[in-house]
Amino acid sequence: MHLDKDILNRFIDGELAPAEMVQVAQQLASEPGWSAYLRSQEKLKTVLAERFRQVETTVPQRLIDAAKKAPLSPWWTAQMRLREILAMRWLIPAGSLLAASLFVLWFAAPSGLLMEDASGHMIAGARLAETLNTQLASAGNPSATTQIGISFRDRTGHDCRTFVSGSNAGLACHQDDAWQIQVLASTAREDPGAAYQMAGAAMPPAVRDRVQAIIAGSPFDAAAERAARDRHWSGQ
Amino acid sequence: MELHAVDAALQTLPDEQREALALVLIEGLPYRQAADLLGIPIGTLTSRIGRARQSLALALGV
Numbered sequence: 001m002h003l004d005k006d007i008l009n010r011f012i013d014g015e016l017a018p019a020e021m022v023q024v025a026q027q028l029a030s031e032p033g034w035s036a037y038l039r040s041q042e043k044l045k046t047v048l049a050e051r052f053r054q055v056e057t058t059v060p061q062r063l064i065d066a067a068k069k070a071p072l073s074p075w076w077t078a079q080m081r082l083r084e085i086l087a088m089r090w091l092i093p094a095g096s097l098l099a100a101s102l103f104v105l106w107f108a109a110p111s112g113l114l115m116e117d118a119s120g121h122m123i124a125g126a127r128l129a130e131t132l133n134t135q136l137a138s139a140g141n142p143s144a145t146t147q148i149g150i151s152f153r154d155r156t157g158h159d160c161r162t163f164v165s166g167s168n169a170g171l172a173c174h175q176d177d178a179w180q181i182q183v184l185a186s187t188a189r190e191d192p193g194a195a196y197q198m199a200g201a202a203m204p205p206a207v208r209d210r211v212q213a214i215i216a217g218s219p220f221d222a223a224a225e226r227a228a229r230d231r232h233w234s235g236q
Numbered sequence: 237m238e239l240h241a242v243d244a245a246l247q248t249l250p251d252e253q254r255e256a257l258a259l260v261l262i263e264g265l266p267y268r269q270a271a272d273l274l275g276i277p278i279g280t281l282t283s284r285i286g287r288a289r290q291s292l293a294l295a296l297g298v
Binding site for chain 1: 242260261262266267282283285286289290292293296298
């Protein structure tokens with residue numbers, strides 16, 4: 001794919017198809033010439049996020065009213081609900097770093113990234129759950145839409161895995177027959193050289209910090225990862 | 237960065253660009269939804285966002 005600013009803008013905004021998102025991310029890793037532009041645009045998003053509430057007033061009232069009355073799709077309604085949930089649970093206590101990430105969080109959701117269980121917990125959707133259940137990072141699958149980072153056991157005995165899907169990264173732990181989402185964040189970071197690498201190497205600080213907070217021992221090696229999968233991530 | 241500088245930069249944008257940018261980058265609407273809301277083709281929306289981004293980045297020195 002030929003990279004240009006239009007493509008990169010759509011990439012940053014999560015407007016490309018999942019396969020295209022992965023392809024662009026891979027190309028960016030090998031085409032550092034775009035790093036200045038990416039850095040500029042991520043900085044711009046951060047600045048706008050910091051000005052979020054005030055900037056809302058720049059949207060004409062007629063559009064705000066129209067947006068509230070518009071017959072939104074079930075998908076978009078779900079994303080707004082997701083946005084509210086994420087804002088309540090993670091973004092406010094986590095501060096502006098994650099707030100800046102909000103812009104891209106919901107774009108992966110239509111492909112089955114997240115859902116809410118009966119208790120209101122955020123859990124992996126069907127497609128992500130399937131990936132978390134079956135995909136071995138040690139086996140390698142660079143063409144997969146969702147990439148698995150590291151797997152490990154947490155201090156409460158649950159098996160956990162990090163993942164990257166499009167421009168989102170997260171941590172999920174297997175509990176009560178579901179993958180409970182512990183944290184979700186954008187892979188966009190301040191250091192553009194590493195901003196769009198895939199899998200565990202480019203885990204956002206929020207994900208990395210959460211891993212460090214709950215991990216018991218070391219991440220699984222290939223044999224342990226395979227064994228955990230064969231035990232259906234049942235933990236200890 | 238001074239927040240008033242952001243406001244000032246936003247105010248320099250033509251209304252059509254500021255609307256497109258705000259709906260997508262701030263309100264978080266998908267391109268399609270924003271284009272429908274503004275009553276413009278998605279290609280037009282994309283180009284407005286691109287021009288707005290470029291102008292803001294230049295104005296803010298980011």
